[in-house]
Amino acid sequence: MALINSDLPGLKLISKGKVRDIYSTSSPDHLLFVASDRISAYDVILQNGIPEKGKLLTKISLFWFQKLGHIIPNHFVTADVDQMPEEVRQYKDQLDGRTMLVRRAEVVPLEAIVRGYITGSAWSEYKKTRTIHGIPVEEDLVESQKLPKPLFTPSTKAEQGDHDENISPEQAAKIVGQELLDKISEVALKLYSAAAEYALTRDVILADTKFEFGLVPSATGSGKDLILIDEALTPDSSRYWPLEGYEPGKSQPSFDKQYLRDWLVGAGFRKGLESGPPGKEGEGWQIEQKVVEGTQARYQEAVDLLTKEL
Numbered sequence: 285m286a287l288i289n290s291d292l293p294g295l296k297l298i299s300k301g302k303v304r305d306i307y308s309t310s311s312p313d314h315l316l317f318v319a320s321d322r323i324s325a326y327d328v329i330l331q332n333g334i335p336e337k338g339k340l341l342t343k344i345s346l347f348w349f350q351k352l353g354h355i356i357p358n359h360f361v362t363a364d365v366d367q368m369p370e371e372v373r374q375y376k377d378q379l380d381g382r383t384m385l386v387r388r389a390e391v392v393p394l395e396a397i398v399r400g401y402i403t404g405s406a407w408s409e410y411k412k413t414r415t416i417h418g419i420p421v422e423e424d425l426v427e428s429q430k431l432p433k434p435l436f437t438p439s440t441k442a443e444q445g446d447h448d449e450n451i452s453p454e455q456a457a458k459i460v461g462q463e464l465l466d467k468i469s470e471v472a473l474k475l476y477s478a479a480a481e482y483a484l485t486r487d488v489i490l491a492d493t494k495f496e497f498g499l500v501p502s503a504t505g506s507g508k509d510l511i512l513i514d515e516a517l518t519p520d521s522s523r524y525w526p527l528e529g530y531e532p533g534k535s536q537p538s539f540d541k542q543y544l545r546d547w548l549v550g551a552g553f554r555k556g557l558e559s560g561p562p563g564k565e566g567e568g569w570q571i572e573q574k575v576v577e578g579t580q581a582r583y584q585e586a587v588d589l590l591t592k593e594l
Contacts, residue, residue: 286333292318295316304515305317305318313387315387316385317385318382318383319338319515320333321338326548335576337580341382341519342384343587344586345360346360349512355471356474359386359511361386363384368383372385389500389511389513392499394456394459396469396497397436397437397439397495398437399435400476400491400492401429402429403428406492407427417450427533428535428536437450467510468497471497471510476495484527487527488539488586490522491538495512497512519541525538539582539585539589553569
């Protein structure tokens with residue numbers, strides 16, 4: 285059975301996203317992140333979820349938090365329910381494997397996207413304007429080609445129910461300030477490069493990914509420090525391709541939600557329609573069982589390829 289909604293009546297739910305439920309705890313400095321098995325496509329949360337998906341997302345985030353911790357601190361505190369506040373421990377059966385206690389942070393209102401290959405919305409923009417997020421690209425590129433160097437391409441961090449919007453670095457600087465943007469860009473590129481290099485050793489291409497950052501009081505008591513928050517390099521926030529069979533000039537098979545998106549479109553779903561009765565108008569979509577199983581298998585394969593010891 286998929287866990288669609290967490291049920292923790294003893295805790296205060298402060299945010300419910302497409303996948304994660306976030307609760308406050310008795311500790312004013314910590315939050316509880318619960319990864320459900322919900323899945324969304326084209327900004328629509330589907331009726332049924334993908335069993336164990338939340339546990340897979342948590343496992344791969346924990347792997348990357350540990351592996352990349354030398355580049356920047358992150359918000360992770362513990363995934364051991366027995367080490368969490370007392371009011372959390374009573375829900376161990378529901379939470380085990382899918383929850384993290386994390387440090388509270390002031391969320392930076394940007395999605396920090398790094399692209400190593402040209403695909404998705406970046407490819408669509410490039411074909412029209414020879415730019416990526418407004419950044420001019422002189423090279424003649426084909427779909428899925430590796431970029432000469434990874435690009436930091438920010439987007440807005442929309443409120444729940446709204447859409448993120450690709451923006452230029454100049455626009456991003458107006459939102460968070462040039463100094464903070466430069467720091468985020470530098471760190472995001474380092475994180476992506478380290479992760480992409482490791483992924484290739486596992487025969488996986490990390491085409492692009494999204495990071496989120498937060499600010500916490502500095503240990504010195506003056507100013508604020510930047511930390512990595514939310515999830516890290518999961519198939520929900522990243523585009524992973526198998527190295528075997530990779531061929532620029534066309535779209536690539538992936539370990540992310542593209543399989544589900546392709547099925548939705550083939551079944552008649554129209555992007556951009558999030559409301560209305562069940563059917564081809566948006567909400568109310570039920571994922572066919574074979575697509576549930578296929579999506580789960582792709583998530584599991586990505587996690588296994590990246591995290592299992594050789």
